[in-house]
Structure formats: structure tokens, C-alpha cells
Amino acid sequence: MLSDIGFILGTTLMYATPLIYAALGAAISENSGVVNLGLEGMMYMGAFIGATVGYYLGNPWIAFLAAGAVGALVACLHGIACISFNADHVVSGIAINFFSIGFALFLCRIFFDGATMSLSLNFDQKMPRPFNGAFEPNSFGDLVFNQYATVYLAFILVLIVWYLLYKTRIGLRIRSVGEHPKAADTLGINVSRVRYLAVILSGVFAGFGGAAMSIAIVSRFSPTLISGHGFIAIAAMIFGKWKPQGAMLACLLFGSAKGFEIFLGASGLEIDLGIFKIGMSSQILAMLPYAVTLVVLVGFVGKAVAPSAVGLQYEKEA
């Protein structure tokens, strides 16, 4: 029983981690007023660069930072389109997703002999597991805490982003250009500079999220490794009312629903309703995380208020 709970908690943490990174990125960007649907593509590039740099240099931390850097680079494109040229945020984000997926596969063929997958990493090339061996194998502690360093880092970053957004001057500026860019502008804040900063930071986080998949959860990049994570992260951020800590909770909820799904799928549970039995087919179970998200969103979260200037272009009046 205890080990079952341990398994579900461990799966929750593993599943939620890449989502938390991307959701933090989404929260920063949207608080500054820029919708970033390109997170998926930034994660994709991050996953590819993480696995590739990890493979060639053998150092997971350099790989992780490189993934963040490439995320920032892709985010720059989004910034140039949306902030400097006042393009529609949604259109730019979707274009970035198409571009990144194609470009990552193109690069992958160059680096890996025409293959669309990278070669797999050894354990010493992957993220370290700080508590590996600290607990007995298969014990509760081992199941829950024997995670890759990326998992712990994600939670530390939640704290840092929360502090950045709500306790620092730059955080106040980010939120003010998202709420009322004109007012911020008249008070002497450079709206486009603050928005650039926020969008680039969101790219860094998305890149981290991609690498958290490709150099921790598995050990190579493959074309389907990132499939929809960026969009789920955006949903989690909205679900968490545009707050980093809320987004984290939403990601954990989604992760735990996945954990339950896998746990129930193995036990082949039948729910006995007295009159008839409902067999839990794996197809129905596969819907569970999404259904739970919907129910909680509609029933328990309450009214979510977006930053008022989110998705709007801001043109300085001459």
C-alpha cells in the first residue's frame, strides 16, 4: 500500500516536472502581456539541443543551459514578431511551433547521420540523481525522492519566479506592462524592453522543460518526445490563475492524475456499482487526467482573471 502511494507520488513528480518549467515560462510571458503559444516549439528545440549537447560534450549541466539558451533564441524571434513588429501573438506562436519542429529535425539529421533521433546518453552524461542509493530500492523514500536533479530544480525555480514576479521591482514592471502598458509607459517604463525580457525568460524556461524530458526522463531526443507538453503547460498556467505557484499545483494535479491512471491500469480495477460493474478500460483511463483537469477547472478554481493587456500589441504613441 505504502509503495503504491510512493509510486503514484513519484510518477506525479516525474510527469509534472517538464510541465512546470514550461508553465513558469508561460506565466512570466503572459504576465508581461505577451501570449506565448510557441512554448511547444521552444521545448522541442530545448529537448533536441539538450540531448545533442549532452551527447557531444558529456556534461548534463552544460546541456541543460544550452537548452535554455536555444529556448531564449527562439523566444527572441517571437519577441521580434510580437513586440517590435506588432504581429498577432497567436499567429507568431503557431508559426514558431512549425518552424522549431522542422528546424530541430533538420539539425538532428546533420548531427546524427541522417537520423531523426539522437543517440542515447550514458548515465554519467544524464542529469544526476542526488538521492540515488540514499534509500533502499523500492522503498517509499526511493520511489518518491529518487528523482533527477531537474525535478528539484523545478520547485526551486517556482519559488524564484514567484519572488521575481511579486517581490522585486522588475517583477512589478513585468506585471504592470501586462496590466496597463500605457500607464507603465507614461511612468517611464520601457514597455518593449520589459516585454522582451519576459518573453526571453519564458523561452529559457521552455528550453529547460524540453531538456528535462530528453536528458532526464529519457536519454535521447526523438521526434515525438515533446507532443503537446507546451500546450498542457499553457493550460496549467491559466488553470493556476497566471501565478507561478498556481501553475505548479495545476501541473502536479495533472501529473497525479497520470499516476493514478497508470496505477489503476495495472490493477485492472472493476468498479462495482451494485447493479452493474464498470470495467476500467485503458482507453477510459487515458482520458482521466484531462477529465479531472476539466472538472476541477469548472468546479473548484473559481474565476480566473488574465492580465488585462494580454495578447494586445502596444504601440507607443509618437
Added chain:
Amino acid sequence: MKRYLKICMAAMIISGLLLSGCGKKEKQDPDSTSQSGVMKVGMVSDLGGVMDQSFNESAWEGLLRAQNELGIKIGYLESNNNSDYGPNLESLTDAGNSLIWSIGFMMGDAALEAAKANPEQKYGIVDMAYGNNTPPNLISVLFKSEQASFLVGYIAGRMTKTNKVGFIGGIKGFIIDSFDYGFHAGVNYANADVKILRQYVESFSDAAKGKSIANQMYQQGADIVFHASGPVGDGVIEAAKEKSKWAIGVDKDQNSLAPDNVLTSAIKRVDNAIFNIVSDLQKGKFAGGATVVYGLKEGGVDIAPSSDKHVPKEILSEVAELKTKIIRKEIVIPYNAKTYEKFYIAKQ
């Protein structure tokens, strides 16, 4: 007005020249191939691309072998999304190929449509069957995955120390069923006391889910897990690596992903099938309209060559015996729930 007319005339002449140029080109291509006498064979890959370390790559290796040994010309087009299949097949048709391969069941509809639209052109498709509706200019190739799965199941059944093994499937359907029941039959044939855990991922892309399912199976005491789930298997093999257990790969020899943890793999020799059919075509034989099934006998499926790294010799020799029995049809491997039941009863 006069000038306007002149421009119109010029435009018409130019476009006429361009169009006639196109027409000529289209005609020339097939002529030139037949004149030089060299046969041309092309293939369209599905979304994995031609170097996918899976069946697309295997198909391409078959064509490369045909190029070297039979002296034919080969070429491929890759598909980046589902809407590319039709146009890719069309371009290869226009390029004057003697035979055009579609790789993977995802291309099923596109290949059928192309074959119906161009009755003079010969097509082939891997991993898809249309039964009696197969057009006479289309040959479809299926693999008896259950035979390879039976063999790896046998190895798992003989080698498990905990008397528990696992099967992880991608999305339930008739193709994955053949892996599932073939594996079950193999484990059961080796040792009826072994318990088999079975779980479906309901995805061919969610590697994290594959990893957690495998983690759970290892936690529940399984020591060998076989996956038939495409890229999801990356997660399964990762779990085996982290927990120092065994995983069994699929489609290609997956030992390189985790040399110390991939026990063996149930492989599909798409290359052999493609080579044989191309070679037959060169001799003037083409079984259009038929569904060709490649099993152990035809060299279409097998266990990975790297199996001798971890599997003891005596078990491998038992596997070799089983292979001859399967080829002689002394054992018929089940491929779905119904045939599995029969197999079970026959064994008792």
C-alpha cells in the same frame, strides 16, 4: 490598346512555351528509363523519416541492397505530415518508377487511392492489408510479428528469476495484438508458472508514460519487460536501465539503446521483404492484388542478432529448435485472443 495586345500576345507565347516544356518533360521520363533498361524503384517514408532506426530505415536498407546486387536505380521521398503521402506518391509516379513502396499502415489510404488512380503503375505497401479489395497493381506485405514475439517470450519465460514478466503495448489493435498474444504464448510455452503483467499505454509517443508503466511492473516484481509501443519504448528501456532490469526491444535491434539492459529484440526484416519483391519484379514476377505474409520461414521476422550477448547458449539453441518447429508448422503461434485460447487448450 496596341501595346496591351502585344503584352497579351507575349504572355501567351511564353506560357505556351513553358507548358509545352512541361509536357515534354513528363513524357520523357518514363521513356528514358525503359530505353536505358535500368529499373527504378522508389519509396515514400511515413512520418519517422527514412533514417528512423526502425522500419523505414529497414525498408531503405532493402532498397540499397537491391541497388548493389541487382543494379537498379532507387530513390525516396519523406513525409513530414499525413497530408504529404498522396503528393509524394504522385511525384514518384510521375518520375517513372517501376515500383513504388509505401512504408507503414499510416499510408494505407493514400497508397490505395494512388493504386486505383494509376492502374498502370505498380505499388507496394508494408504493414497494411486490404483483403479482397487489393487492387491488382498493389502488393501488400504483412509480417508475422507473433512469431518473433513468441521467441522473445520464450526467452523471457526461460530467463525470468522472479517468475513475473511484463508486456507493454502501444495502442490496442490487430497489429499490437499479434505481439501481445505471441509473447504470451511464448512465455507460457517456456514456463506455465510465469505470471505476465500486461498494460497498454494508449499512445505511441508518450515516453514518460511508458517509463512509469515499466517502473510499476518492475516494482511489482517483473524482471523482464517486452514493449511493442514504438517511441514509447524509449521510456521502457530507460526504466530498465535505471532499475538494472531487462527490457526486450521491438522492430529493430534496440540493444544499442542500453547495451546492458536490452536482452533481445523481436525484429521485423522489412529489408528482406522489399528486396525479395523487387528481385522478383526484375525477373518479371509481380504478385499484384495479393497480400504477402513474411514470417520466420521467409526471413521476415527474427530475434535480434545481439541476443547472444546476454542470452545463454543453451536457450538460444532451444530457440533455434523452436524456429524449425514453427517453420514446419508444428507450432502455430496465436495472434489474437481467439487463437490464443486454442493454443492454450492445444498445449494442455
